[in-house]
Amino acid sequence: MNPPPAARNRRVVAPPLLSNKQQESEVGQVPGTPILEVKNISKRFPGTQALAGVSLSVSPGSIHAVVGENGAGKSTLMNVIAGVYQPDEGAVVIDGAEARIENPYDAQKLGVGFVHQEIALCQHLTVAENIFMSTINDSNQLIMNMNGYYRRAAELLSAFGADIRPRQRVSELTISQQQVVEIAKALSMNCRLIILDEPTAALTEAETEALFSIVHRLVKTGIGVLYISHRMREVFENCDTITILRDGKLIDTVHTAETTTSAVVDKMVGRALSELYPPKLSAEPDEGEVLLEIRNLASHGDFRGVSFRLHRGEILGLFGLMGAGRSEIAKTICGLQERTAGEVLVHGTAVRIASYPDAISHGMVYLTEDRKTEGLFLPMSLKHNISAIDLRSISARALINSKKESTRASGYISLLGIRATGIQQKVASLSGGNQQKVLIGKLLSVEPRILFMDEPTRGIDVGAKSEIHKLLRDLARKGVGIVVISSELPEIIGLCDRVLVMHQGTSTGIMKGREITEEAVIRRASGI
Amino acid sequence: MESGHTTPPADNGAGLARRTWGRLSRFREGTLILTIIGICILMSFLSPYFLTPDNLRTTILSFAINGIVVIGMTIVMVNGGIDLSVGSVMALIGAVAGRLYQSGVSIWIAAPIALVMGALLGLFNGFFITRVGLSPFITTLAMLSIARGAAFVVTQGIPLSLYSMPDSFKAIGRGDVAGVPVVIGIFIIFVILADFLMRRSTILRRVVYTGSSEKAALFSGINVRAVKMGVYILSSFLAGLGGILSIARFATATPYFASGLELQAISACVIGGASLAGGDGTIIGSVFGIALLAIITTSMILLNVSVYWQDLVSGLILLTAVSIDYFTHSKGK
Numbered sequence: 001m002n003p004p005p006a007a008r009n010r011r012v013v014a015p016p017l018l019s020n021k022q023q024e025s026e027v028g029q030v031p032g033t034p035i036l037e038v039k040n041i042s043k044r045f046p047g048t049q050a051l052a053g054v055s056l057s058v059s060p061g062s063i064h065a066v067v068g069e070n071g072a073g074k075s076t077l078m079n080v081i082a083g084v085y086q087p088d089e090g091a092v093v094i095d096g097a098e099a100r101i102e103n104p105y106d107a108q109k110l111g112v113g114f115v116h117q118e119i120a121l122c123q124h125l126t127v128a129e130n131i132f133m134s135t136i137n138d139s140n141q142l143i144m145n146m147n148g149y150y151r152r153a154a155e156l157l158s159a160f161g162a163d164i165r166p167r168q169r170v171s172e173l174t175i176s177q178q179q180v181v182e183i184a185k186a187l188s189m190n191c192r193l194i195i196l197d198e199p200t201a202a203l204t205e206a207e208t209e210a211l212f213s214i215v216h217r218l219v220k221t222g223i224g225v226l227y228i229s230h231r232m233r234e235v236f237e238n239c240d241t242i243t244i245l246r247d248g249k250l251i252d253t254v255h256t257a258e259t260t261t262s263a264v265v266d267k268m269v270g271r272a273l274s275e276l277y278p279p280k281l282s283a284e285p286d287e288g289e290v291l292l293e294i295r296n297l298a299s300h301g302d303f304r305g306v307s308f309r310l311h312r313g314e315i316l317g318l319f320g321l322m323g324a325g326r327s328e329i330a331k332t333i334c335g336l337q338e339r340t341a342g343e344v345l346v347h348g349t350a351v352r353i354a355s356y357p358d359a360i361s362h363g364m365v366y367l368t369e370d371r372k373t374e375g376l377f378l379p380m381s382l383k384h385n386i387s388a389i390d391l392r393s394i395s396a397r398a399l400i401n402s403k404k405e406s407t408r409a410s411g412y413i414s415l416l417g418i419r420a421t422g423i424q425q426k427v428a429s430l431s432g433g434n435q436q437k438v439l440i441g442k443l444l445s446v447e448p449r450i451l452f453m454d455e456p457t458r459g460i461d462v463g464a465k466s467e468i469h470k471l472l473r474d475l476a477r478k479g480v481g482i483v484v485i486s487s488e489l490p491e492i493i494g495l496c497d498r499v500l501v502m503h504q505g506t507s508t509g510i511m512k513g514r515e516i517t518e519e520a521v522i523r524r525a526s527g528i
Numbered sequence: 529m530e531s532g533h534t535t536p537p538a539d540n541g542a543g544l545a546r547r548t549w550g551r552l553s554r555f556r557e558g559t560l561i562l563t564i565i566g567i568c569i570l571m572s573f574l575s576p577y578f579l580t581p582d583n584l585r586t587t588i589l590s591f592a593i594n595g596i597v598v599i600g601m602t603i604v605m606v607n608g609g610i611d612l613s614v615g616s617v618m619a620l621i622g623a624v625a626g627r628l629y630q631s632g633v634s635i636w637i638a639a640p641i642a643l644v645m646g647a648l649l650g651l652f653n654g655f656f657i658t659r660v661g662l663s664p665f666i667t668t669l670a671m672l673s674i675a676r677g678a679a680f681v682v683t684q685g686i687p688l689s690l691y692s693m694p695d696s697f698k699a700i701g702r703g704d705v706a707g708v709p710v711v712i713g714i715f716i717i718f719v720i721l722a723d724f725l726m727r728r729s730t731i732l733r734r735v736v737y738t739g740s741s742e743k744a745a746l747f748s749g750i751n752v753r754a755v756k757m758g759v760y761i762l763s764s765f766l767a768g769l770g771g772i773l774s775i776a777r778f779a780t781a782t783p784y785f786a787s788g789l790e791l792q793a794i795s796a797c798v799i800g801g802a803s804l805a806g807g808d809g810t811i812i813g814s815v816f817g818i819a820l821l822a823i824i825t826t827s828m829i830l831l832n833v834s835v836y837w838q839d840l841v842s843g844l845i846l847l848t849a850v851s852i853d854y855f856t857h858s859k860g861k
Contacts, residue, residue, distance in 0.1 A: 336747070357749045366747070374747045377740040379807050388737050388748040391730040399728045442748065 005181035041090035068245035069461035113186025128153035176207035277494035285497035297342030317496030433464025598767035608806025615789030616675035623773035640664030646768020650761035701777025739806030
């Protein structure tokens with residue numbers, strides 16, 4: 001029933017780059033000399049061998065992907081290249097010469113720019129002040145020549161074709177624009193190699209597209225890009241070469257054109273993932289009992305006139321491009337955002353939901369797309385995180401029964417297969433996939449009948465991803481109605497029984513069964 | 529699955545002692561207790577008077593009332609906020625009760641009225657913080673000034689003499705029950721109650737969640753506004769209670785009473801392990817924090833160190849405590 005992985009990876013969104021890939025650069029290095037060579041790097045941390053003899057090389061004008069599950073050593077490798085860590089063994093060679101990179105500053109001097117997953121800009125300062133932060137720091141002028149910086153920032157930014165003004169405050173920019181500023185900042189130091197660490201984790205489809213068109217423009221000038229991602233489709237659409245790491249070891253380096261997604265995924269996880277998605281509902285999804293009915297729902301400018309029904313046991317996908325209003329629909333239904341029109345019916349009766357606790361009392365819960373800031377209590381224990389939504393059932397007369405609390409938390413650890421040292425472990429130290437499972441455990445503690453899952457597998461590794469898919473299907477089989485919001489089209493297509501597509505705040509139709517194809521979904525999402 | 533904190537198998541006393549020591553030094557409160565014990569041992573050699581019941585009593589009395597205020601401050605800080613107004617509120621509530629008494633109202637009626645007013649000042653703080661959206665720092669800084677100003681207005685700048693209050697009321701501040709000063713008794717009851725509720729009650733757990741991550745609390749269905757409102761009401765109420773206990777003890781209400789208490793209370797909380805970022809801190813820790821500060825003060829008095837040194841030393845202790853904590857606990861996490 002699922003399309004084979006290769007078919008799912010047809011280019012549907014990003015423009016193909018390819019034509020300029022082999023173009024010789026005019027920036028002065030000998031063609032063929034890699035910008036960066038990593039030779040037999042090993043790095044050991046107490047208790048783990050983070051990297052064991054890893055080598056790779058990046059040619060000018062190419063995009064080189066580094067993929068692997070969480071803990072595979074991608075970040076350690078990047079941190080070695082960027083001078084954050086010193087390798088125990090091995091060498092980093094830049095432009096053919098062995099480089100001593102003792103700190104991030106050295107790396108910058110050698111032309112290595114590192115754009116971290118988390119944006120690290122000064123939100124209150126202007127774009128130009130951010131771009132030239134280290135230039136200003138190095139400068140021995142007492143008075144800053146701001147006009148000069150504004151002019152140079154404008155020159156840098158013009159190359160990106162992005163609508164960013166040097167005098168704008170960074171806080172006014174979208175996340176993708178901020179990422180562009182990060183890249184411009186790296187370029188301002190004449191960097192020749194840019195490391196992009198999961199740059200699209202926080203981006204919508206459209207923003208991702210914009211970012212890649214900029215990256216493609218950059219590599220045409222001879223810059224090399226090291227691209228780290230979980231998202232196979234982006235890797236296959238944009239990268240020339242893929243290096244696969246697993247458990248700190250180099251598994252393979254392949255040319256994108258000569259491999260398939262499933263081959264790469266198999267190498268990442270070290271086993272064949274035969275079924276990527278659990279089997280769908282065999283019955284007609286829209287014939288079951290109606291759990292939730294939405295009539296003409298609207299919220300401010302975000303979306304309007306949205307109607308749909310959610311049935312017992314089905315997984316309904318909610319897809320749309322940036323600004324389509326997907327998350328906002330779920331938040332509005334759950335009372336996390338104001339409803340300006342429309343009705344919400346639970347089990348056929350209209351209900352008033354003024355706040356999230358109202359929604360919870362009707363058996364509806366919302367999994368946030370922003371795990372770190374809206375989901376987790378990072379410094380707190382796994383046990384306390386799981387309890388946060390429902391203290392009532394583990395307490396009597398407003399006093400918490402800590403035995404009940406522990407038992408419940410342990411129950412979710414085994415039910416969800418959370419890999420942790422125990423219920424006392426701080427969630428900050430868990431991997432992304434396990435953190436996500438903790439959040440899911442928290443939601444399940446209220447025994448919801450209706451689940452809204454906003455980007456349930458964003459930024460987590462392939463193994464945990466398919467475990468969560470399976471979990472969602474199991475919940476559906478037990479009669480829960482699930483709405484899955486995702487930016488990943490393969491996930492929507494592979495997991496959902498029906499798909500509601502949004503375009504600029506309005507619904508452009510609901511599809512089911514064989515109607516759900518990439519072309520159909522994309523066409524509706526683009527409003528064609 | 530178990531957490532690793534299972535009950536150990538039965539064994540001998542030496543093992544127990546070793547484990548207790550290990551546990552003590554692992555927790556913030558443990559380090560503090562060890563420090564306090566260390567100072568007491570040292571002081572007992574330096575001054576024969578130090579370990580006498582009289583000195584013990586004086587020392588605990590010196591921080592018992594402020595300790596009640598520290599409980600409120602801890603809860604505010606665990607919630608991720610700060611309350612700079614506690615010292616001023618304490619002075620104002622004492623002054624209001626005193627003024628009402630002087631104008632002919634029974635102190636037994638005046639005191640509860642003043643306490644309600646204390647809670648209302650907290651409501652006022654909470655309103656500006658949760659509804660208007662001002663930062664707790666700014667809001668309570670304003671309240672610090674407003675309440676202090678009001679205390680001067682109420683007393684017209686002159687300490688109110690309240691010696692004519694009935695002895696039964698003054699006994700709250702000065703009396704003993706079974707050899708224990710009433711104030712200390714009240715303080716200990718509050719500490720035990722607050723510490724228990726902090727660990728076990730759903731309401732204070734919500735305070736911790738909100739302090740740990742306000743957004744995550746919101747997305748867990750916690751009524752964040754109500755929680756925040758509650759902690760400021762509680763903090764002002766406890767400060768007001770401190771004010772009432774103080775007038776019972778000293779039989780005067782002075783407008784400049786307890787100035788600077790807010791900073792002492794914050795220091796105590798931080799020494800006890802509370803974080804300015806919220807989500808962290810325990811009642812016991814903060815109480816040991818203020819106890820440590822009080823013991824140092826007493827020690828300096830006994831050692832005939834000029835009183836002018838006290839603030840200087842308190843500041844150094846704050847820095848030392850926080851640095852030690854940083855290197856032993858936070859680093860490497």
